[in-house]
Amino acid sequence: MPLDFARIYADFHGAVNMTPAELDDWLETPESLRVGQKKDGGESVGHASGRYIVKLLRTKKSALNEDDYLHMRKVVGYVRRHRAQEPQNMVTSRWRYSLMNWGHDPLK
Template sequence: MNTHDTPEVDELWTRFHKAVNMSSRELVDWLGVQPDVAPTPGPDGPAPLGMAAVGILGKRKVDLTAGDLEAMRKIVDIVADETAGTTASEAANDERKRHRLMSVGHDPLRDPGD
């Protein structure tokens, strides 16, 4: 039996793919050229959740690992938290918010139908 064939995983899969509205290529490009807007010390290199999103975008649901599911939950939560109560243009005009969203694969200016 496939442990990922559950209603909870189906819902998470759907929510993740709605939250991550950038293609893996777009996300890889973004992670490679992201501006340094975070004044606090942190690891150099691409955002770990962004790289996890790239990996997940290249998988089938049946191939997800427990780590993938955890990353998907975090990404969905970040996108929900960062976009709650704001319009797309407000999120896009807030450089920190836009950077955080883009770093997990969510372009706040992208039309949901794109």
């Protein structure tokens, strides 16, 4: 089944509600670095995704490739799954911080 690039693009921009600058700044915080699953003690999957999301947000639509759209689809899935697990205190929770690594601030 071919990818629906238009749908993925729209869904991605609906899920990611942080600007590239906001996400860049967030990724530099201790809270951002503290959350997420880490492979071999290195950078978390979500933190690496956040860096890729910044790149995607700064890339012209016409320059996006299939791998970019696949990552966009992954981001949308992550945000949807985790939004369904909202904790009682979302302001300072690891849940919120993790979502922010993926470009979505639930308080916005």
